[in-house]
Amino acid sequence: MGQYLDASSTLMCPHGGLVSPIPASSKASMGGTAIVLASDTFPIGGCAFNVAGGPHPCVQVKWIVTALRATADGAQPLTTDSVGLCAAADGAVQGPAIIQTAQPKVSGL
Numbered sequence: 001m002g003q004y005l006d007a008s009s010t011l012m013c014p015h016g017g018l019v020s021p022i023p024a025s026s027k028a029s030m031g032g033t034a035i036v037l038a039s040d041t042f043p044i045g046g047c048a049f050n051v052a053g054g055p056h057p058c059v060q061v062k063w064i065v066t067a068l069r070a071t072a073d074g075a076q077p078l079t080t081d082s083v084g085l086c087a088a089a090d091g092a093v094q095g096p097a098i099i100q101t102a103q104p105k106v107s108g109l
Contacts, residue, residue, distance in 0.1 A: 004077055004079050006030055007021050007033050010099075010100040011042070011098065012100060013044050013047050013061075014095035015047045015094070015095070016047065017045060017058050019043070019061055020042070021042055022043065024041070035077050037075040037076060038075060038078060042061035042084070042097075044057070056092070065081070065083035066078055066079075067081075080099050084096065
């Protein structure tokens with residue numbers, strides 16, 4: 001049972017880029033901070049990944065595993081057990097998202 005991710009959670013791409021969760025709605029929240037859902041936007045900034053000497057940064061996270069037994073605002077919330085893949089602008093998958101911190105008060109499946 002992982003901890004739920006919220007808008008203040010720290011996530012990174014495997015190349016050091018910072019993922020900035022942008023919740024589409026604040027209806028589902030914990031302690032006044034919106035829970036992030038798989039359907040939200042997760043842009044990545046500062047990725048330093050290069051292919052053959054040219055920049056090919058991660059720009060977005062696509063979630064493939066979400067909370068298994070919960071919904072929030074009609075969508076799948078994310079937990080520390082969720083799996084997201086970081087992708088470049090051309091859609092190339094470049095590695096898993098790294099979840100560094102989450103809120104510690106609520107957990108779920």
